[in-house]
Amino acid sequence: MGTESVVDRVNIFMQNARLASAVFAELDQEHTDRIVRAVYRAGFANRVKLAKMACEETGLGVWEHKVIKNVVATQLVYEDIKNLKTVGIVSENELEGIVEIAQPLGPILAITPMTNPTSTVMFKILLALKTRNPIIISPHRRALQCSIEAARICYDAAMTEDAPEHCIQWITESSREQTHDLMSHPSMALILATGGGSLVNAAYSSGTPAIGVGAGNVPVCVEQSADIPFAVSQIIYSKTFDNGTICASEQAVVVERSIAQTLKDEFVRQGTYIVTDEECRILEPIVFDLERHLMNADIVGQTALTIAEKGGVKVPANTVLLMAERDAVGKHEPLSSEILAPVIALYVVDDFRCAINKCIDLNYHGGIGHTASIYSNDEDRIKQFADQMNAGRIVVNTPSSQGAVGGIFNTLHPSMTLGCGSGGKNITTDNVTASHLLNIQRVARRRLNNKFLQVDINKYLDESNSVEYLEKEYHKNS
Amino acid sequence: MLTISEKNGCIVCLFTGRMDTLASREVMEDIRAELVNGPEKMIFDLQDVNYISSAFLRICIEAAQTMPVDSFSVVNTDPMIKKTFKVAGLEEMIHVE
Numbered sequence: 095m096g097t098e099s100v101v102d103r104v105n106i107f108m109q110n111a112r113l114a115s116a117v118f119a120e121l122d123q124e125h126t127d128r129i130v131r132a133v134y135r136a137g138f139a140n141r142v143k144l145a146k147m148a149c150e151e152t153g154l155g156v157w158e159h160k161v162i163k164n165v166v167a168t169q170l171v172y173e174d175i176k177n178l179k180t181v182g183i184v185s186e187n188e189l190e191g192i193v194e195i196a197q198p199l200g201p202i203l204a205i206t207p208m209t210n211p212t213s214t215v216m217f218k219i220l221l222a223l224k225t226r227n228p229i230i231i232s233p234h235r236r237a238l239q240c241s242i243e244a245a246r247i248c249y250d251a252a253m254t255e256d257a258p259e260h261c262i263q264w265i266t267e268s269s270r271e272q273t274h275d276l277m278s279h280p281s282m283a284l285i286l287a288t289g290g291g292s293l294v295n296a297a298y299s300s301g302t303p304a305i306g307v308g309a310g311n312v313p314v315c316v317e318q319s320a321d322i323p324f325a326v327s328q329i330i331y332s333k334t335f336d337n338g339t340i341c342a343s344e345q346a347v348v349v350e351r352s353i354a355q356t357l358k359d360e361f362v363r364q365g366t367y368i369v370t371d372e373e374c375r376i377l378e379p380i381v382f383d384l385e386r387h388l389m390n391a392d393i394v395g396q397t398a399l400t401i402a403e404k405g406g407v408k409v410p411a412n413t414v415l416l417m418a419e420r421d422a423v424g425k426h427e428p429l430s431s432e433i434l435a436p437v438i439a440l441y442v443v444d445d446f447r448c449a450i451n452k453c454i455d456l457n458y459h460g461g462i463g464h465t466a467s468i469y470s471n472d473e474d475r476i477k478q479f480a481d482q483m484n485a486g487r488i489v490v491n492t493p494s495s496q497g498a499v500g501g502i503f504n505t506l507h508p509s510m511t512l513g514c515g516s517g518g519k520n521i522t523t524d525n526v527t528a529s530h531l532l533n534i535q536r537v538a539r540r541r542l543n544n545k546f547l548q549v550d551i552n553k554y555l556d557e558s559n560s561v562e563y564l565e566k567e568y569h570k571n572s
Numbered sequence: 573m574l575t576i577s578e579k580n581g582c583i584v585c586l587f588t589g590r591m592d593t594l595a596s597r598e599v600m601e602d603i604r605a606e607l608v609n610g611p612e613k614m615i616f617d618l619q620d621v622n623y624i625s626s627a628f629l630r631i632c633i634e635a636a637q638t639m640p641v642d643s644f645s646v647v648n649t650d651p652m653i654k655k656t657f658k659v660a661g662l663e664e665m666i667h668v669e
Contacts, residue, residue, distance in 0.1 A: 259627065
């Protein structure tokens with residue numbers, strides 16, 4: 095593949111996207127919403143087929159759980175955005191004299207992952223179409239076919255409602271050069287980047303505005319007042335969902351010593367195998383690349399049984415989760431890092447203050463800005479915990495994977511793109527939704543600031559006038 | 573939807589209404605038939621057009637690429653239509669007013 099052909103391909107993508115962008119901008123809300131509804135219904139109708147395709151192609155996860163991801167990405171996202179005004183005047187404030195008008199951004203490049211391929215594709219397409227932005231899907235090379243199929247299904251559905259031609263495009267061959275050129279193309283309006291750190295950094299460095307994500311290293315604090323059997327069931331449900339492939343899944347449980355044994359017993363009762371120190375040493379190099387300080391790609395989305403078998407660790411046949419009790423957090427403690435598989439660390443600490451400190455360590459060890467979790471029935475402690483975490487989402491008494499994604503266990507916007515804020519080098523901590531993909535223009539009518547205008551301007555120019563005096567003058571007679 | 577007339581060697585194509593995908597497909601062959609005759613000049617008059625689709629843009633591109641340079645233009649556009657051509661990046665290829 096020569097350089098010229100990559101340039102040609104990129105130019106064709108962008109010419110198509112510009113044309114689509116132009117036509118899209120003409121559509122009214124009713125036509126836009128008809129397109130979005132058609133796409134949602136098509137994606138939703140194909141939720142099982144696409145889930146199975148994703149599982150088969152990537153070799154990871156659980157197809158039944160991927161179906162639920164597809165449901166979130168289509169039905170729940172659609173229900174969340176369907177009534178959003180995204181065309182024309184979206185708000186009017188007569189008193190303030192401000193009218194807000196929604197305009198599309200332009201072509202969007204959506205980089206989609208291997209872990210949630212079809213759900214992320216359909217999610218980003220729905221948001222883009224709702225906001226009248228043409229979208230180009232850049233799939234992960236290990237999830238190419240299922241991602242393309244998801245995009246194709248959406249596009250065919252969009253065209254039944256006379257959507258702009260090429261409103262959805264997709265890359266068919268994985269190419270770093272092509273992705274880089276698309277990212278930095280002058281006509282690209284936004285990059286929606288879901289992927290690893292280097293990819294997100296590339297997006298931010300491209301010169302095109304980008305909404306990226308960050309890595310998760312979710313600590314879950316099980317506080318003394320927690321309902322322990324409930325907490326354990328929710329943590330296991332979350333951590334084993336799609337074999338732990340959601341970035342918001344729990345990575346470490348932190349518990350006070352006074353309830354630690356009860357907690358451990360409950361985990362065992364519910365299908366967790368707590369490994370010995372020796373077994374932990376065997377499993378560490380299997381789940382973690384000690385040289386690159388990253389989880390091993392081979393175990394991502396694999397079952398607990400598969401991982402145990404790789405290490406020759408004998409576990410009961412009903413084991414769904416592997417747990418290792420650890421002390422340290424950091425580079426020299428592999429299991430204190432993110433591992434997208436049913437493997438979780440356990441930290442037993444003296445008291446709640448120590449628990450928060452340990453959660454801070456975990457939070458800041460590769461998961462800044464992402465998600466934190468607490469099980470507690472003590473409002474003060476929940477507030478203390480939330481105050482100290484650097485996380486866009488702090489989920490309370492809910493499974494972290496599904497809780498962070500939103501829409502099922504809470505009223506967060508359902509989203510497959512979870513912003514991690516400045517800590518994660520993202521522009522937002524929000525669950526990214528349609529409102530992030532709009533340019534809002536404001537028509538500002540004349541509404542005088544009488545307080546400012548009543549002050550003789552010469553008083554501002556007089557350096558001898560104190561701040562206090564000028565404040566009084568400003569607020570006089572109000 | 574489309575009325576074609578000739579004035580001083582210039583083919584004037586007067587479009588009306590919504591030039592959506594279906595409408596555009598219906599007029600495409602008539603436009604191509606005119607292009608085959610090799611007119612000196614061609615104008616698309618959009619004074620009564622309130623929406624253009626991707627398909628219509630393709631007709632415009634085809635006309636611009638077939639006609640000699642500076643002999644094809646799109647006139648009497650509604651501001652929204654003019655903006656569509658601008659956002660599409662077609663104003664270098666097609667004279668729009």
